[in-house]
Amino acid sequence: MWATAAGERAAGRLAAAWPGRTRTYEGASVRESLASAFAQCERVVCFLATGATVRLLAPLLVDKASDPGVVCVDEASRFAVALLGGHGGGANALAEEVAEVLGARPVVTTATDARDVPGLDTLGLPVEGDVAGVSRAVLDGEPVRLARDTGWPLPALPPNVAADAPGPAVLRVSDRALALSEGTAVLRPPSLVVGVGASKGAPAEEVYGLVLDALAGAGLSAASVAALVTVDAKAGEPGVLAAAERLGVPLRTYAAEELAAVRVPNPSDAPLVALGTPSVAEAAALAGGGELLVPKRKSAPEGRAAMATCAVVRRPVRGRLAVVGLGPGARDLLTPRAKGELRRAAVLVGLDQYVDQIHDLLRPGTVVIESGLGAEEERARTAVAEARAGRAVALIGSGDAGVYAMASPALAEAGDDIDVVGVPGVTAALAAGALLGAPLGHDHVSISLSDLHTPWEVIERRVRAAAEADLVVTFYNPRSRGRDWQLPKALALLAAHRRGSTPVGVVRNASRPDESARVTSLAALDPASVDMMTVVTVGNTATREIAGRMVTPRGYRWQSTEAGR
Numbered sequence: 001m002w003a004t005a006a007g008e009r010a011a012g013r014l015a016a017a018w019p020g021r022t023r024t025y026e027g028a029s030v031r032e033s034l035a036s037a038f039a040q041c042e043r044v045v046c047f048l049a050t051g052a053t054v055r056l057l058a059p060l061l062v063d064k065a066s067d068p069g070v071v072c073v074d075e076a077s078r079f080a081v082a083l084l085g086g087h088g089g090g091a092n093a094l095a096e097e098v099a100e101v102l103g104a105r106p107v108v109t110t111a112t113d114a115r116d117v118p119g120l121d122t123l124g125l126p127v128e129g130d131v132a133g134v135s136r137a138v139l140d141g142e143p144v145r146l147a148r149d150t151g152w153p154l155p156a157l158p159p160n161v162a163a164d165a166p167g168p169a170v171l172r173v174s175d176r177a178l179a180l181s182e183g184t185a186v187l188r189p190p191s192l193v194v195g196v197g198a199s200k201g202a203p204a205e206e207v208y209g210l211v212l213d214a215l216a217g218a219g220l221s222a223a224s225v226a227a228l229v230t231v232d233a234k235a236g237e238p239g240v241l242a243a244a245e246r247l248g249v250p251l252r253t254y255a256a257e258e259l260a261a262v263r264v265p266n267p268s269d270a271p272l273v274a275l276g277t278p279s280v281a282e283a284a285a286l287a288g289g290g291e292l293l294v295p296k297r298k299s300a301p302e303g304r305a306a307m308a309t310c311a312v313v314r315r316p317v318r319g320r321l322a323v324v325g326l327g328p329g330a331r332d333l334l335t336p337r338a339k340g341e342l343r344r345a346a347v348l349v350g351l352d353q354y355v356d357q358i359h360d361l362l363r364p365g366t367v368v369i370e371s372g373l374g375a376e377e378e379r380a381r382t383a384v385a386e387a388r389a390g391r392a393v394a395l396i397g398s399g400d401a402g403v404y405a406m407a408s409p410a411l412a413e414a415g416d417d418i419d420v421v422g423v424p425g426v427t428a429a430l431a432a433g434a435l436l437g438a439p440l441g442h443d444h445v446s447i448s449l450s451d452l453h454t455p456w457e458v459i460e461r462r463v464r465a466a467a468e469a470d471l472v473v474t475f476y477n478p479r480s481r482g483r484d485w486q487l488p489k490a491l492a493l494l495a496a497h498r499r500g501s502t503p504v505g506v507v508r509n510a511s512r513p514d515e516s517a518r519v520t521s522l523a524a525l526d527p528a529s530v531d532m533m534t535v536v537t538v539g540n541t542a543t544r545e546i547a548g549r550m551v552t553p554r555g556y557r558w559q560s561t562e563a564g565r
């Protein structure tokens with residue numbers, strides 16, 4: 001939606017960047033296009049002055065809960081202003097995204113975002129009740145009593161929000177239907193699973209109505225339903241699909257054999273004959289474990305037989321462990337997803353120097369458990385134990401957390417009683433490769449020269465194999481004060497199969513303030529110039545130095561192998 005040629009161009013850039021997600025509005029008048037966009041879209045970007053937008057929108061505003069989020073972009077695409085619906089309408093997040101595409105600066109004026117205290121509606125859970133009032137209390141540092149009916153791994157909350165805070169403001173975490181009073185907001189954890197069974201052609205209203213009745217009868221809130229579940233054979237049943245859509249939750253299905261193995265209080269013969277399981281609703285609801293709150297009940301349509309059944313289960317609380325790679329050092333090589341996971345956590349576990357690197361990104365109130373070098377096993381155990389206690393934990397590592405880092409010891413500890421989320425990071429070999437040129441253009445391998453946990457014979461065997469296979473090799477942990485003969489030894493093993501002129505890249509502190517990168521050769525490399533902050537990448541027999549850059553040909557026919565020599 002725009003009024004000038006510059007606005008039209010910028011709108012075109014957004015539409016090109018987000019195919020399938022955007023719709024452009026241009027009509028007889030700006031007023032009319034804006035009115036249509038406002039009525040039809042979840043979020044609106046106006047390439048218009050804020051003043052004009054405010055005047056045009058004023059008569060159309062209904063309320064915070066239903067109005068779309070609105071972002072304004074100025075004529076020169078310098079600013080993306082979250083004008084309306086910052087949290088609920090998603091305008092704050094949209095302003096950030098629009099700013100990224102257009103190279104503009106996001107402007108967010110909502111108090112909670114500006115002061116970095118979480119708005120209650122940014123915690124990743126639906127929230128109802130006196131959201132504005134309780135958010136204000138949280139922000140103003142007033143005591144807010146945290147009442148948790150339902151355990152759920154929440155992100156960090158600031159210290160004034162606590163179980164023993166006197167109130168009067170109250171933040172409840174609950175899946176129960178509650179009469180909400182002023183000063184109380186309720187976070188709705190996705191703690192309920194509703195199992196449904198349906199005869200062929202069961203009407204949507206019958207399925208949906210039954211689910212709502214079952215929830216209401218047990219004093220439960222529909223906002224806490226995480227999923228509708230049923231048997232595979234009903235995956236396409238229109239009434240079930242429609243009920244899931246009206247609840248705003250996904251429909252998940254299980255194989256009949258899986259359901260037949262679940263013990264249920266109310267099995268029956270009819271589904272056993274038709275589907276091969278004595279229970280659909282109860283078995284599907286209980287398949288993931290948990291407590292049966294509403295045993296199987298049937299719909300009660302007037303004048304004919306019931307066509308739907310349903311059962312409700314409260315899922316067991318599962319802690320959440322995010323294993324997060326921070327990248328090689330520079331903030332802009334930390335992925336947005338990693339940032340999101342750091343803000344999703346209530347507990348952060350990591351090496352002290354990595355914690356320092358991202359401390360400013362944490363939500364106020366995040367519990368930080370840091371330790372020094374070498375305490376890996378202990379860190380892994382701590383992170384898993386915290387997650388087992390039902391908390392949201394982020395375990396961090398530099399580069400990629402799965403490469404010579406914390407992911408393996410942590411996952412060796414973890415059982416299937418916690419949820420694990422991995423976030424990839426830019427590992428040192430890649431950060432170094434980008435500085436050196438294109439050394440990893442063909443098959444390559446990483447080898448750690450640390451013999452702390454691996455016997456030297458094993459390392460040596462792998463280096464020999466890489467030498468014989470003509471793989472590009474990146475050495476991690478190449479050399480430390482007490483460990484200085486391994487790198488020359490490893491280079492000598494490679495030199496038995498590669499010429500002395502083979503390019504070697506030495507990168508120290510990639511993407512950190514004192515970064516250095518140089519290309520030398522197998523014959524000329526001085527091992528004394530290498531330390532633990534360094535990776536060393538040795539080319540294969542085709543790798544060349546071109547214009548000071550290390551280039552390994554891809555070896556396809558269009559790129560003559562001769563050119564690689």
Ligand code: SAH
Nearest residue numbers: 328399400403427428476477509510532534
């Ligand atoms: N998980 C990390 C690796 C940990 S092992 C990753 O994926 O990058 C530690 C070794 O990684 C160091 O001894 C060094 O060889 C290498 N390393 C890590 N960060 C580096 C950086 N920014 N520059 C150069 N080497 C780095």
